[in-house]
Amino acid sequence: MTEPEAAEERPQDDVADLKSRVTELENRWRTTAADFDNFRKRTARDAEQLGEHERARAAGQWLPVLDNLDMALAHADADPASIVEGLRAVREQAGGVMARLGFPRREDEPGTPFDPAVHDAVSTAPGEPGTIVAVVRPGYGTAERPLRPAAVVVARQS
């Protein structure tokens, strides 16, 4: 910081000072606006790349599942009995991928209270009212990050 000048009236200098201040502020404002504009453009490109990156990362996790499906099929003719075992392993593996992606398979046991946030009632059957009698199709995801509700049979007063 420069020392302020003595309080003598010097309008001509004031004008020069003010003019240089105006120029400085114009430059700063222009620079900030240009930085903002560049950031905006880069952000749009980044978002595209991020989406691409997430898709590739998620898809890559399925490769072992696909490979095991191939292998189960390749061995099917040689040993038909082994295919059920192979299929079970593939299902296990696929469930693991879903869990790692943040969407674990929901394990809704019969008797669980019905929760419209994660359950989708597709039919009813006699049972303890307000509970689930059976799961028709499992749900995936958590209450905070739901992917698909479980299709369930809900109990009604018999």
Add this chain to the structure above:
Amino acid sequence: MTEPEAAEERPQDDVADLKSRVTELENRWRTTAADFDNFRKRTARDAEQLGEHERARAAGQWLPVLDNLDMALAHADADPASIVEGLRAVREQAGGVMARLGFPRREDEPGTPFDPAVHDAVSTAPGEPGTIVAVVRPGYGTAERPLRPAAVVVARQS
């Protein structure tokens, strides 16, 4: 735009004009900087949500594959012969999901020229030099968007 004043020297007015110009520029600069800062913060949140959204969208596409795996297994005991057919359908479906995500399964026929960009040589066998003899594990993705190279047996002069 206001008309410029007559060219009379009016230093006092100049100072007042310049001061108001300085105030105006300071406000504009401050506003732009604040907008930039808010945009930056919003961008960080958006990026997180975008990643989340892409993961959910990609994971959702696998649900029919998971359901069909469940169904193939459910029917395995009742009709063991149907399981191979079910498994073949699941593999077909899984390949379709990969293609929709942008990473189709590569179909490298024997005789295809070896391309280090999309092929990974794991062994050699007699054949037409520079070509593929067999695919050990299929590749996924395109030359522009590769996900995994195909593991192949390359031909060597016999």
